[in-house]
Amino acid sequence: MGSTMAAKILARASGASSVATGDAVVAAISFITCLDGQTFIDNFREKNLKVWDPERMIFCFDHMFQPDWMPVRAATEHPKIKSFAKEQGIPDENIYDLGRNGISHQIPVEHGWALPGTVCVGADTQSSTMGATNCFALPALFGVDPIIVSGKLWMIVPECVRITLTGAFPEGVNGKDFVYRLIADLGEDVQGRVIEFDGPGVANLSMDMRLAIANGSVQIGALTIIFPSDATLLDYIGPRAREEFEPVQADSDADYVAHYDYDLSRIEPLVAGPHNIELVRPLNQVTGLPVTAANIGSCSSGRLSDLALAASILRGRHVHPSVRLVVTPISAETYREANRAGIIQDLLDAGATVTQPGCGACYSGNLSPLKLGDGERCISTSVETLRGRMGSNESEVILANAAVVAASAIAGEIADPARYRAKEKVSA
Structure with missing residues (x-):
C-alpha cells in the first residue's frame, strides 16, 4: 500500500x-x-x-x-x-x-x-x-x-x-x-x-x-x-x-x-446559516430576505480575487441606503494589490467602508465598525455563522461568497449576483 x-x-x-x-x-x-x-x-x-x-x-x-x-x-x-x-x-x-x-x-x-x-x-x-x-x-x-x-x-x-x-x-x-x-x-x-x-x-x-x-x-x-x-x-x-x-x-x-x-462545473452558489454552518442551502432559497449589513473579509475570504469579484458587481452601482457594507482585506499585501488595481476605489465609490487588514467584523471583538444589533441580518463572507458572532445574540449571520454579498448590499436583500452581471452584458 x-x-x-x-x-x-x-x-x-x-x-x-x-x-x-x-x-x-x-x-x-x-x-x-x-x-x-x-x-x-x-x-x-x-x-x-x-x-x-x-x-x-x-x-x-x-x-x-x-x-x-x-x-x-x-x-x-x-x-x-x-x-x-x-x-x-x-x-x-x-x-x-x-x-x-x-x-x-x-x-x-x-x-x-x-x-x-x-x-x-x-x-x-x-x-x-x-x-x-x-x-x-x-x-x-x-x-x-x-x-x-x-x-x-x-x-x-x-x-x-x-x-x-x-x-x-x-x-x-x-x-x-x-x-x-x-x-x-x-x-x-x-x-x-x-x-x-x-x-x-x-x-x-x-x-x-x-x-x-x-x-x-x-x-x-x-x-x-x-x-x-x-x-x-x-x-x-x-x-x-x-x-x-x-x-x-x-x-x-x-x-x-x-x-x-x-x-x-456543477457547483452552484450556496449559503450557510444562520446560527448553524451545517444549514447549507442553494442561494435561491433565501433570496429576498432583507439585510441591513454586509461584510466582505475574514480568513475564508478577503483575498484579492474576492475583492475583485465584489468590485465587479459594485462597479457603477451603489450600496442600498438601508445597508452598511464593510470590506476588510485579508492582509496588507492584498490591500496594496487591490489599491493598485483600482479595486479599492471601486468599492469606496459604491459606498463601502474599507478597513485596515485583519479579521475585521468576523467576530464582534475585532476592530470593525460593523457590530450587529438586535433583529439585524448580515450577509457575510466570514468563516462562522454562530449566534452572537458579529454582535447581538438576536441578530443573524448568513454566509455566502463575495459576489452574493455585493449584490445583496446593492439590493438591500439577499440577491443573486447574476441579475447584475446580466445587466452588464446587455449594456456591453
Whole structure:
C-alpha cells in the first residue's frame, strides 16, 4: 500500500523512511504562526521557558486592534508580544505589525513560510488554510507550549480521504461555495481525517481558491486539508520561499479510507446559516430576505480575487441606503494589490467602508465598525455563522461568497449576483 501526502510529510518530519496510518510519530515543525493574544507568554515567563528556535516563530497582528469589549488589551497585548520576542531573540521581521500585518494563516503563505512538504503549526482554528501550499498545516489553538519549547509534535498518522476534482467553477462561484458543498455532503465521513485533493480540476483553481477551500477544514470536520503541488503552486511560492523545499505527491495506491469525485462545473452558489454552518442551502432559497449589513473579509475570504469579484458587481452601482457594507482585506499585501488595481476605489465609490487588514467584523471583538444589533441580518463572507458572532445574540449571520454579498448590499436583500452581471452584458 502506497503513502498519502500526509504520511509522506510526517515521515520526512520525523526522520523515518516511511510511516503508515495509525503509527505514532514525533514530527519536527517548520515554524509556528501565532495571532495576537497568546496566553502561553505568561507561562513561558513564569517558568523561564525558551522557544526552541526563535527564527521559526512568527506573530501576526490580526485580531486585537482596539477591540471594543476590552479596549485596554489592545494597548497592552502588542507591546507584550514585542517584549517577549526580544526576550526570546525572535527577530523583529517575524512580528507582522501594521503595514505588514494580516491574518495569521495568510501571512505565512504570502511571505514564504508555509512550504511544500513541511509541517506547519498555527495557533488558530483556521490554520489548515496553509495546506493549500502542499504542507501539513495543523491548527493548535490550545496546549501549544510543548510544541513551542521542543519544535516537535506527537501525533498519530491520520486517516486520509481522497477527493478527485474535475472541471472548473462557473462564473460567480468560488471556493467558499465548494466548502459549503463539502459541509453538506461529507458530514461524519471526514471527521478528524485529512482531506487530500487530486485530479485535473486542481489545475483550474487559483491559489486564492485553494486557500479558501483549505480554510474550511474545521467547518467541514476534517483535521486538515492538503493540496498537491503543481505549476500554479510552484509559480506562486517559488519567488516567496524562505528556504529550499521538496513537494510531496501521493502514491497512486495510497492508503485512503474513502474516495469522492466532484465536478467543479456543477457547483452552484450556496449559503450557510444562520446560527448553524451545517444549514447549507442553494442561494435561491433565501433570496429576498432583507439585510441591513454586509461584510466582505475574514480568513475564508478577503483575498484579492474576492475583492475583485465584489468590485465587479459594485462597479457603477451603489450600496442600498438601508445597508452598511464593510470590506476588510485579508492582509496588507492584498490591500496594496487591490489599491493598485483600482479595486479599492471601486468599492469606496459604491459606498463601502474599507478597513485596515485583519479579521475585521468576523467576530464582534475585532476592530470593525460593523457590530450587529438586535433583529439585524448580515450577509457575510466570514468563516462562522454562530449566534452572537458579529454582535447581538438576536441578530443573524448568513454566509455566502463575495459576489452574493455585493449584490445583496446593492439590493438591500439577499440577491443573486447574476441579475447584475446580466445587466452588464446587455449594456456591453
